[in-house]
Amino acid sequence: MSIEIDIVNGHASWAIAKPLLDVTWPKADIAKLSWGRIKWANADLRVLVETADGELACHVGIYTRMAKWNNRSMNIGGIGGVATHPDHRRHGYASIALNAAIRTLRDREDVQFAVLFCEPHNEAFYEARGWRRFIGEIWCEQPGGRVRFDAMAPFTFDLKGGAGGGILDLCGLPW
Secondary structure, three states, X not given: OOEEEEEXXXXXXXXXXXXXXXXXXXXXXXXXXXXXXXXOOOOOEEEEEEEOOOOEEEEEEEEEEEEEEOOEEEEEEEEEEEEEOHHHOOOOHHHHHHHHHHHHHXXXXXXXXXXXXXXXXXXXXXXXXXXXXXXXXXXXXEOOXXXXXXXXXEEEEEOOOOOOEEEEEOOOOOO
C-alpha cells in the first residue's frame, strides 16, 4: 500500500477536506443524528491521507485549546471529524491518520491529553487504540451560551497527564 500523509493548516485545507466530509455525513443524514444541531469548532490542523492515485481516503481534524479540567487551566488537544471515504474503509487509513494526529499533539509539550467525541458504533475502535471513556461532565460553548455537552460519548487519550473523569470545560466550541 502506498499512501501520502499530510498534516496541513486547518483553515487553508477546508476546501480539500469538505468533499470527503460531505460524503461521510450527507446533510440530509446529519439532521437525524444526536449531534446534528451542534455548532462545531474549525480544525487547527488536518491530517489528510491520500491513496497512491491521489484520492483523499481519510481525514482527521486536530484541535488545541486552553481548557479547564476540574477548574485547572491547561492546554488540551482534540481529535474530530474522523472520516474515511466509503470506498476506502477497512484498510487502516483511520488508524494511520489517528496515529499521525496523536504524534502531532504529543510533539506539543504543553498539551496534557486529547479529547474526542464519538457515536456508540465507533467506541470499540477508539478503545482498541488506547482511548478511554471520560467519566464526568463536559461543558462547551454554543451560540446560545455555555451548555453541558452530552450529544456524543467523550473519550480521552493520555499524552503527558490524563483526565479520566471530573469536569472538563472546553472553553469554546466542541470538535
